[in-house]
Amino acid sequence: MRCGRAQRWMTAAVDAELGGWRAQALERHLADCAECRQEQDRSERLDALLAGLPLDTPVSTQLEQDTLRRVRIAAADEAERPARFRLPTWITAPVLAAAAVLAVAVGVTRMSPTTTAGPAPEAPGVVPPVASVPAPAPRLAKAPPPRTADRAAAADVAPPEPVETPRVDPPPSDPSRRPDLPSEPPPELASAPDLFMDLNLLRNMEKLQHYDAIETTTLHEQDGEPPNG
């Protein structure tokens, strides 16, 4: 297996959603490829870092917007940099994601106690809403593969659960008043809003379907050690 494919599959593996022969092929590749193994370790550490964030921490809109702006600027700089000066994706993606998480975490600790918390989006992450309407596309018709900067953002989306990310201030009552939220949704969104409303539920659907069975699974002291052995 080539490293490019292994790294694509790693995203699914971190979510424990890679099954059968693919999981075995990936394991074989990881056993032989130190570089990919390091990448896998990094992904798991990042996953653990994100999972350790508080679930319901209020974050001011100002802080959220500042952080997202910095991430966008960093991503744009990265995209514009000539290829020979560009760091590999496996370095930039975790660094950008970690920087965003760190910025939010630092901001949370410094935030004024008067900040109000309100109903949160299902899983606010570091991926910002865009300012322009995306090109209309029929549902299930796919956009081209993400560019380097997009992959950095996608790395934050990939983890399995609704990442325990900070809660943000309540949004304005009318989304069309937000300067970066166009009033007309693209056809893909308009035709299946429930898909996007339930995105995190869908991402975790297998866990939810077998919630009780998973809850009763026994954990052993060393994670990864098979039961009774």
Place this chain on the structure above:
Amino acid sequence: MKRAVTLGALALLLLAGEASAQRYARDWSQLSPDEQRRAWENYERYRQLPQDRQQFIDRRYQRFQGMAPEEKQRLREKYDAYRRQNPEQRRDFNKKYKRWKGEKR
């Protein structure tokens, strides 16, 4: 005759299932402003996912749409319970999930 009745009943059941799925799929204008905003934000996240992940979610969406209302409700309740987990509980749950998944294979 008996066979025709059975086939007719099956067709009716299929149609009823389809109609039920349609009834629970909402239109954009039926979403509250907060819901629209959340859908927008999730839409942006979705678009930045790799193509295979988008297809994976599309398939799950199709499966979810085809579920009975009670099953959907059960999943929503489990999702609420999942979201209410504190970080430690979440870590444990995800470890258990990986172990459960490994045992299932």
